[in-house]
Amino acid sequence: MADIGVAIAGASGRMGRMLIEAALGAEGITLAAAFDRPGTAFIGRDAGEMAGVVTGVVIVDDARAAIAAADCVIDFTRPEGTLEHLALARELGKAMVIGTTGFDAGGKAEIARAAESVPVVFAPNMAVGVNAVFKLLEVAARILSEGYDIEVIEAHHRFKVDAPSGTALRMGEVLAHELGRDLDTCAIYGREGYTGERKAETIGFATIRGGDVVGDHTALFAGIGERIEITHKSGSRMPYALGSLRAARFLQGRGSGLFDMQDVLGLR
Missing domain, CATH: 3.30.360.10 (Dihydrodipicolinate Reductase; domain 2)
Structure with a gap:
């Protein structure tokens, strides 16, 4: 089975950096893209720079282009940004793993609607x-x-x-x-x-x-x-990152549906 190309949202943030580090060492995962908000200091720099690794993947501020380059988006940003990225993933037919918290009822309903078209793992904690x-x-x-x-x-x-x-x-x-x-x-x-x-x-x-x-x-x-x-x-954010990559692998080949980590781990 081919590797899953992931796009990391909020790539220069604390969780984004951890996701990039985890993706670089994960079996069956390829770092396809990394993106962040326009004006962020690390735009244009290598995604692995803060981990001391050259990846050849540059952090960009074009969310659409980054999501289009991947099979799955992993997002731990803020509710408003995550919903914007979700809309793009839905439009482009990409899977999405959402670890962002703080959604109101309307935001959760929007995620459920998007999952009717693309596969989504949405969980408050990915560990x-x-x-x-x-x-x-x-x-x-x-x-x-x-x-x-x-x-x-x-x-x-x-x-x-x-x-x-x-x-x-x-x-x-x-x-x-x-x-x-x-x-x-x-x-x-x-x-x-x-x-x-x-x-x-x-x-x-x-x-x-x-x-x-x-x-x-x-x-x-x-x-x-x-x-x-x-x-x-x-003790660190790495368990969240590793669980997210496990969720991305779970979504491979699925056409649509809303899942959580209990589904990913077979605990239903």
Whole structure:
């Protein structure tokens, strides 16, 4: 089977650089293009420069040309930019892996519409370990469905712009689904002042921002006399990059459809 040519969006950003590094060493993957916003300092420079590698692929500011040169776009940018790239991928008939978080309901609906025409993997976290945690939470929620208060705690670096993180929200969605609850009505995103006693049916979220924390997520089940914690800690962005490339390989040969990492990993 031929290699999959990938185009990396946001190529000069922290995640973009990690994706490029991962793509250069991945089996079955070719770095076909790298692009970023006009005016970005690294436009016109080799995509592997920051990793000390000469790739022959130059970072460009022409998203259309970059996407046209690839089989699959990998995007971890911002919702507004990702949706623009998605529209181009749909027009050009290209697959897309979306790791961007912070979409509103309209943005998620737009992704679903695009997936009717092209194949898309859309997941709040591409790391294989995190997706294993999602599966573990399904089991834990069924076992600990009575007598345990559930809280989701997440920590990220000071530059993250959305809260709670997409991964934390997905953890909440998994837990709520298994417990037969609606996260929109049972989630508590902040506590301050006189809050009264905790309601048993709620799922709480706590957010920490600081330093260079890549990403820590914990689901806490607090019972009487015991606590169970299921935690994932990221030491670097490489797990997200490697999972994204796995998703790109999963999409090869598919005509359309909306998938997530549970599909990629065969965990349905």
